[in-house]
Amino acid sequence: MVAKVCFTAVASKGGVYGPFDDDITLEFETAVTSNKAYDPTSGLFTAPTSGSYLFSFFYQAPKNKPSGLCLVKNQQVIVKTCDKNIQGSTHTDNGGNVAILHLRAGDTVCVRLLAKCHVTATNRVTSFSGFLIAED
Template identity: 30%
Template structure:
């Protein structure tokens, strides 16, 4: 009986090691990329309040941390992340587009195009930021602003885990 218990304890310890190894392999696999529209074309906005943009055309979502229904990325793993977003201004004159990358309720960076004589400007921005489990990151359309998108996928939002912490 003692030999059997020792044998089972060894097997349990080996199984626990394998589980930890598998967790470490999958923990660093977080990446997503999405575009604003999955079909159609036109302006999105304006809204009277700041509104998270919902990037509906999902190119990838490894780790399922990005939710296309809300437009919000939620960290499932604590670590250092890279995020990038692009904005194409509205096609109405005058241009009136402002979007911001948000971490929870904190504005990190923005891209804007307003009050110009041209109407076809585009901008991009990116950050590396630390996130804890449960932190949210999203692109916010600022109040009374618009963005334009169509099947060319001008407006994108992407991110990935650089390393765990």
């Protein structure tokens, strides 16, 4: 029987999150759905079983502020999305990315906010999701 592993979590601290001097793991505090594999206090997804997983992350960032997030597996950057959102911009910035990863039980996946970047942490516009596609 295939394990049911899935989650969606949103950043909900309120307002603009960032900038920080270094890359930081984003804590998506509000778990919309979860099977306990995602920990909202650390921002880490820990694979409960080996298999192929799909992960996605999307964000909104305020106008005139640089934005950037990356998906990280076991401390290794897998995919990124970013924008300079240069001075004078009159709109917010939106971005995201998706990756399919093979994980072993115990591997971790998280989303990091890149140094000097911002995201919006309100109104459920910045999210992180994942689910098991096929168990080994």
